Amino acid sequence: MSEPILFLLILFIIGFIAKNQSLMIAVAILLIIKMVGMGEKWLPIVHEKGIHWGVTVITIAVLAPIATGEIGFRQLIASLQSLSAWIALLSGIFVALVAKGGVTLLATDPHMTAALVFGTIIAVSLFHGVAVGPLIGAGIAYMVMKVIEYF
16 A cells, blocks of 8 residues: 555544544545546646635635625625624634735645644544634744744
């Protein structure tokens, strides 16, 4: 058994133990791509464009309530009349800017993904955290690394 297959199987088991469905699905898809012999063709494409595809899917999910009519201009205006909404607005801006750094880090330093995934798995399995994915973790890591470089 090759090292990549073994590594992916271990990640699948960890995902199963941690009850991280996203990790299990991702690993299963990668294993299928590899085992049917399409790895050389598809994995470089997934590696290069996968983060952008994922951001697009997340954006679609976030915008879906607008498309269904659940959120409209009236709800937006009404929500901005509370302090909590302004905090949420600023938090959304902050997180989007942090995630931008994460895209940069993962594109320039892809080996960070393993550490970020393991950190997410530890948080989910030991501390009952929520797996928001490595992108925001990469963004936070990017910010911290830039602060360290500054000093």
